[in-house]
Amino acid sequence: MSEYEKNIERxxxxxxxxxxxxxxxxxxxxxxxxxxxxxxxxxxxxxxKLPGIMKDIWEKGEPTKTSAVYIHVPFCRLSCTYCAxxxxxxxxxxxxxxxxxxxxxxxxxxxxxxxxxxxxxSIFFGGGTPGILSAADIxxxxxxxxxxxxxxxxxxxxxxxxxxxxxEEKMDAAISCGVNRFSFGVxxxxxxxxxxxxxxxxxxxxxxxxxxxxxxxxLMILDLIYGLPGExxxxxxxxxxDAKACGMAGLDLYQLHILPNSPLGKQFKRWGKSLxxxxxxxxxxxxxxxxxxxxxxxxxxxxxxxxPAERSLYNTLSSSGGDILPLGMACGGEIGGVGxxxxxxxxxxxxxxxxxxxxxxxxxxSSRYRAFYKAxxxxxxxxxxxxxxxxxxxxLPADLLLTPLLDLWxxxxxxxxxxxVYRYTSSGRYWYRVMIRRMMHAADYMLFGKPDTKKKAHWxxxxxxx
Ligand code: SF4
Numbered sequence: 325m326s327e328y329e330k331n332i333e334r335x336x337x338x339x340x341x342x343x344x345x346x347x348x349x350x351x352x353x354x355x356x357x358x359x360x361x362x363x364x365x366x367x368x369x370x371x372x373k374l375p376g377i378m379k380d381i382w383e384k385g386e387p388t389k390t391s392a393v394y395i396h397v398p399f400c401r402l403s404c405t406y407c408a409x410x411x412x413x414x415x416x417x418x419x420x421x422x423x424x425x426x427x428x429x430x431x432x433x434x435x436x437x438x439x440x441x442x443x444x445x446s447i448f449f450g451g452g453t454p455g456i457l458s459a460a461d462i463x464x465x466x467x468x469x470x471x472x473x474x475x476x477x478x479x480x481x482x483x484x485x486x487x488x489x490x491x492e493e494k495m496d497a498a499i500s501c502g503v504n505r506f507s508f509g510v511x512x513x514x515x516x517x518x519x520x521x522x523x524x525x526x527x528x529x530x531x532x533x534x535x536x537x538x539x540x541x542x543l544m545i546l547d548l549i550y551g552l553p554g555e556x557x558x559x560x561x562x563x564x565x566d567a568k569a570c571g572m573a574g575l576d577l578y579q580l581h582i583l584p585n586s587p588l589g590k591q592f593k594r595w596g597k598s599l600x601x602x603x604x605x606x607x608x609x610x611x612x613x614x615x616x617x618x619x620x621x622x623x624x625x626x627x628x629x630x631x632p633a634e635r636s637l638y639n640t641l642s643s644s645g646g647d648i649l650p651l652g653m654a655c656g657g658e659i660g661g662v663g664x665x666x667x668x669x670x671x672x673x674x675x676x677x678x679x680x681x682x683x684x685x686x687x688x689x690s691s692r693y694r695a696f697y698k699a700x701x702x703x704x705x706x707x708x709x710x711x712x713x714x715x716x717x718x719x720l721p722a723d724l725l726l727t728p729l730l731d732l733w734x735x736x737x738x739x740x741x742x743x744x745v746y747r748y749t750s751s752g753r754y755w756y757r758v759m760i761r762r763m764m765h766a767a768d769y770m771l772f773g774k775p776d777t778k779k780k781a782h783w784x785x786x787x788x789x790x
Contacts, residue, residue: 455485
């Protein structure tokens with residue numbers, strides 16, 4: 325019996341795996357269980373060693389089969405009450421200066437061997453609100469991208485924006501220089517619900533803008549959140565009908581996560597309220613039902629499409645382990661087996677760019693089992709898990725590890741199984757993040773044995789998933 329098999333046997337003797345765990349009491353528990361998982365053999369890289377390691381990556385690093393670039397634009401003029409992102413106040417002069425820094429940073433990467441060997445299939449402008457940039461700044465950044473980055477012919481180039489910041493003029497400029505997908509944080513179409521969380525435009529204006537944008541030569545995607553104060557099954561159905569009616573190519577559906585330090589988190593505390601799991605589940609099931617009625621196809625546990633050309637490539641790539649090069653300040657990515665965090669401070673970021681340097685603020689050496697973890701995460705994100713295939717692809721006993729867990733989930737109604745392929749049910753898609761974390765912790769146990777739960781306090785919490 326191999327060491328892995330012995331660990332799997334021990335794993336299923338752990339009371340919590342053997343009995344299947346308890347029941348979550350509230351979404352606060354889910355947030356706690358949902359802490360980012362980090363493989364046990366990941367290590368922080370000392371700042372002294374980092375320049376040498378980066379030099380090696382740029383010169384000798386082997387990119388993944390396809391990779392992506394994330395470009396961070398931290399500016400935003402909205403104050404969504406659920407937001408706890410790092411962001412900077414909108415300021416035209418500062419935005420223009422930042423766009424110039426992005427152009428310089430991209431140009432500083434020209435001809436680096438790691439990049440010339442890469443096939444970049446996806447670029448994602450995230451924020452903040454990247455749509456806040458002027459048409460001229462968007463064009464300059466895109467020009468630098470085309471000059472320096474080896475894009476595949478059918479690369480997906482997405483720009484996030486709030487609806488209030490995007491204009492037809494900006495969109496036309498962005499499309500003319502290659503942006504082919506726009507993602508809008510609509511969250512809800514209902515005017516009262518939107519206004520209560522800091523989204524200014526009324527429903528009629530949202531419909532008008534989206535319908536006009538949908539006529540452009542690019543895919544339009546929107547985000548909806550379920551669990552916002554005031555949402556009901558009827559508003560969920562109406563939101564999905566509105567999204568389809570105004571010509572959206574697809575949508576992302578996310579659960580509201582109340583971060584304690586966000587304005588909404590503080591409001592909930594004052595009201596003495598928390599989100600009810602039963603309410604969240606019913607909103608999610610209603611939304612899924614309406615999406616099904618509307619003919620939307622499910623791409624992952626959070627993404628649906630109406631348009632056949634919609635691929636959601638960036639999300640797929642990031643959950644399945646493709647390299648992601650982070651550009652701009654205050655963002656992260658992973659290239660050449662090293663996880664990178666870019667500087668949070670303006671002065672540090674701008675000084676590095678002016679010196680022609682790509683400077684991470686911190687870095688960690690990725691796990692040597694990264695491909696295994698990412699194969700599990702990618703399958704869990706799609707909601708289709710085939711343990712025998714994962715075992716073949718990764719040369720590790722994923723089938724022995726995952727089949728007992730998946731069979732347990734089948735008996736709970738979270739997955740169905742046919743021919744060794746497990747597919748999430750609607751309940752499974754609701755719990756998908758917790759299920760991914762649980763599979764990751766099981767994989768960690770198989771690879772390294774029982775964790776020291778005092779050091780990894782969240783490990784025990786993961787067991788409480790139903
Ligand atoms: S638009 Fe995005 S970044 Fe800006 S406040 Fe709202 S959630 Fe936060």
